[in-house]
Amino acid sequence: MWLLMLMASLGGCRWFTVPPHLPVASSVALDELIVYSDFELPENHRLLRDLELLRADVTGQLSMPVSDEQIQVYVFKTPKRYKKFLREHFPNFPDRRAFFVETDTRLSVYSYWGDRIAEDLRHEVCHGYLHAVVPEIPLWLDEGLAEYFECSRGDAGLNEMHLEQLLEAQDDREWQPDLAHLEQLENVSEMHQIEYAESWLWAHFFLRTTPARKQILQDYLTQCRTHPARPLSKGLLKVEPDAEKNLIAHLKMLKETPSLFQDQADVKSLETDRLK
Ligand SMILES: [Zn+2]
Incomplete structure (x- = not known):
């Protein structure tokens, strides 16, 4: 928070x-x-x-x-x-x-x-x-990135607790991605565990899937440094209309094959963590 x-x-x-x-x-x-x-x-x-x-x-x-x-x-x-x-x-x-x-x-x-x-x-x-x-960073992104980077270095941003919660909520049909909803949150008191979890998943999706998505996030943060933040969802859905569907696919792949989203540096870092 x-x-x-x-x-x-x-x-x-x-x-x-x-x-x-x-x-x-x-x-x-x-x-x-x-x-x-x-x-x-x-x-x-x-x-x-x-x-x-x-x-x-x-x-x-x-x-x-x-x-x-x-x-x-x-x-x-x-x-x-x-x-x-x-x-x-x-x-x-x-x-x-x-x-x-x-x-x-x-x-x-x-x-x-x-x-x-x-x-x-x-x-x-x-x-x-x-x-x-980025003093004016939107709340959901601020929290999503903090949840991503709070993971130890060898975990490469994989927050197991959020992963499990989202899978369960999705199985029970209690949750679907809704980036526009996250963007409306202005106070931490409005953010529940599921909103923290979804914000984390978006951060992971942007940073760990494709160079194009990473670039979208980087460009957005650059904009936020100089202009009042506009919703990221609008720009994202324009270039990737199925982004929310793809986020669900990413969630499932993350559960099944987490190693796909680690690079060599993460594996080395994980091994070093274990030796300590
Ligand atoms: Zn926080």
Whole structure:
């Protein structure tokens, strides 16, 4: 999830000083990221290297320029400290393990060191990398790409949980692709699990099937950087009228032969992951 907040609503220069209880005892600087924590996080920790590599993955696959806008990542050692901070500073936020906040002057991620910290940080930091370059990215695409890039590198964007949910929903005739519907969503509170899953599938469809589809997505993101976002569905259905039908075919192929959508670099990355 990500939440857009305006400086005005935060009361002047509140963000220029460190709010109490922020976990800043330790910090590690990595290119665009500064990772703060309230415990010692080794500089060469695998998770930190992973976040650095993520930037190259995101900008490379989406053909986006690298931004020098800094992203602050705050990691609390325990959920208790994290929740206390949330209650004091973001009392209206929903109960999530991690979140991304964009203000006029800052891109920040908050989380705690739990079992799913790697996935959570990849998801939220991906929002940071995207917003640093495409601040007006449509919600569905923002979430779809974050769900895609939160997968560990060897998984090549294959989000098993979403895959299973979509297959089941499709079998039960409870879901059909509807990109125009996703494009109407403006707030994360309107996005349910199935909308996250479909957004992920579109991201996977664009990035892992044909060079032409990848190009459509890259061109669209370039447009979003300079113009208010127009619906992607209109342009897509013009060049590929059966895109939604093809998305279902892609879903089924992904279940039956996932290896078709991995390249050699992914396989190598998966093997390296297993060795670690
Ligand atoms: Zn998100």
